[in-house]
Each structure stands twice: as C-alpha cells, then as structure tokens.
Amino acid sequence: MDSVADPALAAWLQEIRGAAQVDASLEQIRQLRAPRERPAGPEVVEVRDLEIPGSVPVPARLYRSGAAAQPLTVFVHGGGFVFGGLESHDRLCRRLVLLAGTAVLAVDYRLAPEHPAPAAVDDVASVLAWAAGGRAGRVPEELGAVLPAVGLAGDSAGGLIAFLAARRLAGTSAGPAVLFLAYPNADLTLSAPGIRGKGEGWGLSVRDLAFYISQWVPNASPKTLAEFSPVHGFPLPGPGMRARTVLATAEHDPLRDEGELLAGRLRAAGADVEYVPHAGLVHGFLTLDAVSPAARLAGDELLGRYGRVLTAAGNCSPDARY
Numbered sequence: 343m344d345s346v347a348d349p350a351l352a353a354w355l356q357e358i359r360g361a362a363q364v365d366a367s368l369e370q371i372r373q374l375r376a377p378r379e380r381p382a383g384p385e386v387v388e389v390r391d392l393e394i395p396g397s398v399p400v401p402a403r404l405y406r407s408g409a410a411a412q413p414l415t416v417f418v419h420g421g422g423f424v425f426g427g428l429e430s431h432d433r434l435c436r437r438l439v440l441l442a443g444t445a446v447l448a449v450d451y452r453l454a455p456e457h458p459a460p461a462a463v464d465d466v467a468s469v470l471a472w473a474a475g476g477r478a479g480r481v482p483e484e485l486g487a488v489l490p491a492v493g494l495a496g497d498s499a500g501g502l503i504a505f506l507a508a509r510r511l512a513g514t515s516a517g518p519a520v521l522f523l524a525y526p527n528a529d530l531t532l533s534a535p536g537i538r539g540k541g542e543g544w545g546l547s548v549r550d551l552a553f554y555i556s557q558w559v560p561n562a563s564p565k566t567l568a569e570f571s572p573v574h575g576f577p578l579p580g581p582g583m584r585a586r587t588v589l590a591t592a593e594h595d596p597l598r599d600e601g602e603l604l605a606g607r608l609r610a611a612g613a614d615v616e617y618v619p620h621a622g623l624v625h626g627f628l629t630l631d632a633v634s635p636a637a638r639l640a641g642d643e644l645l646g647r648y649g650r651v652l653t654a655a656g657n658c659s660p661d662a663r664y
Contacts, residue, residue: 347621355544360601365395380433381557384440388404389405413444413488418466418503420505428450443653463507467516474516493520504523519652529573537599541596551596584612586615590621
C-alpha cells in the first residue's frame with residue numbers, strides 16, 4: 343500500500359477495503375442520511391439553529407466563540423450532493439470557529455435527488471445575500487457582531503457548491519472575500535488522471551461518486567456536466583471574481599488532480615491562490631480528526647491558515663467583500 347500519514351489512517355483504510363462492497367443506490371443514500379452517533383466536537387460559546395428567509399427558506403446553524411466582533415464564514419458541507427448536513431459537519435464547524443477565529447454559519451442546503459442542481463447553489467447564494475444584508479446592506483442582527491470580510495468555505499461537494507455560488511455573486515456586495523475549498527469536486531466529468539489511480543480503496547469510491555453526480559445533474563450530457571465543472575467548463579475566475587482562495591488537496595484522493603488543476607486555473611486567471619497539498623492523507627481528512635492524529639494535525643493547521651487569510655482580508659479595507 344502507498345505510504346499513508348499514520349498507522350491509524352492505514353488501519354482505517356484496511357477496514358474499508360475489507361468491508362463488503364455495496365453498490366450506490368437510492369437505498370444507500372437513505373442509509374447515509376440516517377442519524378448516527380458521532381464524536382462530540384469542542385465546546386463553543388454559542389450554537390443556534392436559524393432559518394434564513396427567502397423564496398425558499400434555508401435552515402442554517404450559527405456558531406460563535408463570543409460576543410466580540412469577528413469575521414463570518416458561511417460553511418457548505420460535503421456529502422456527494424446527496425447526503426450530509428448540519429450534524430455530519432458539526433464537529434468540523436466547531437473546530438473552524440476556534441482554530442480560524444471566525445463565526446460560522448453552516449448551510450443545510452437542499453439535497454439531490456429530490457432537489458437537483460442548481461438548488462444547492464441557489465440556497466448558498468441566498469444565505470450569502472442575506473448575510474450581506476441584502477439591498478440595505480445591514481448585517482442581520484441574528485448573526486451578532488461580525489466584521490466586513492465574509493469567507494465562504496466548503497469541503498468536497500460543498501467546495502464545488504461554494505465555488506459556483508461565489509461565481510454567481512461575483513462583483514456584488516454578497517460576494518465572499520475569501521474562498522476556502524477543501525478537496526473540492528471540480529470536474530463532474532470525472533476525467534482527471536487521479537480518478538483512475540485512486541478511484542477505489544482510498545475512502546471515496548468513484549463508482550459511488552458517479553452515481554451521486556447523476557442524481558445531482560440527472561440525464562446530463564458531457565457538455566452539461568462541464569457547465570458545472572470549473573476545471574474546464576467556463577472562464578475563470580469570472581467577471582468581478584477576485585476572492586482570495588485557499589485550496590487544499592490530499593495525496594490519496596481521486597479528486598486531487600482536479601483540485602490542483604482548479605488552483606492552477608484560478609492563479610492563471612489572476613486570482614490570489616494558496617494551494618495546500620497534503621501528503622499521505624485521503625479525501626475527507628478534515629472530518630477524520632477522530633480517526634487519525636495526522637489528519638487532526640493537518641486539519642488544525644489548515645483551518646488556522648484559512649483563518650489568517652480571512653483576517654488579513656478583513657484588515658485590507660473597510661469592506662473586503664468584492
């Protein structure tokens with residue numbers, strides 16, 4: 343087996359490889375959505391569920407470390423576009439609050455197949471517009487005291503949803519100042535080399551992923567899939583989109599190559615990008631902190647790095663939402 347970051351992660355991978363294989367299906371998606379116990383995250387001062395108003399109200403959860411003014415991060419969870427939610431990423435959001443020094447507003451966006459694309463992007467864009475105060479520009483009092491620069495973060499499928507929402511809002515007052523994309527989906531055509539080299543046995547099955555994508559973009563032609571794929575589907579970074587970007591990948595991840603390609607495309611188009619590869623780690627390492635000490639340490643460093651970029655964005659001007 344290729345070298346992995348620590349023995350605990352190696353044991354986790356061996357367990358996955360030894361488990362019975364279950365084909366992706368609607369029944370599997372229902373099982374993945376079922377409530378289950380998860381290790382508790384660290385304590386933070388405030389955790390409160392909200393409903394963000396709009397033509398389609400969006401459930402969300404606000405995390406804060408205190409009453410003092412702090413940056414805000416809108417967080418978009420992963421889960422292959424078809425599962426995941428506020429509970430699956432609760433521990434990560436708590437770590438993000440403490441390690442990045444930011445309030446976090448986690449978005450419980452609509453999932454496929456019940457709500458195919460672009461419903462999730464619509465929901466995230468709606469939450470960003472609400473957090474920016476809409477046309478009046480007044481930050482909603484439900485958020486507490488927040489600083490001008492808003493970050494938008496997402497892992498895996500959430501990274502792609504976040505990117506598409508940021509692109510839609512580029513050049514408006516709701517556009518984020520900073521993007522944090524952790525091992526994002528960036529090529530729904532699944533044509534990057536890593537898809538073949540790391541497609542099975544590393545924690546993310548490409549066979550499953552292809553099924554999930556077919557639920558999010560049903561009956562899609564390659565051209566339609568490309569329209570949702572920032573590595574080759576449309577010009578980058580897009581009119582007015584100059585958000586600073588922190589983009590992380592993992593060595594043993596089928597999405598590694600497309601993440602690296604996206605970082606390169608953004609940089610070539612003039613965006614300010616910090617590309618952060620992680621040797622020996624796998625897809626989803628931010629939520630494997632309770633499994634692997636190496637994943638926990640890498641996640642701690644990465645969340646702290648994002649926090650420093652977000653703080654710097656807030657310091658660069660009175661209003662850093664470009």
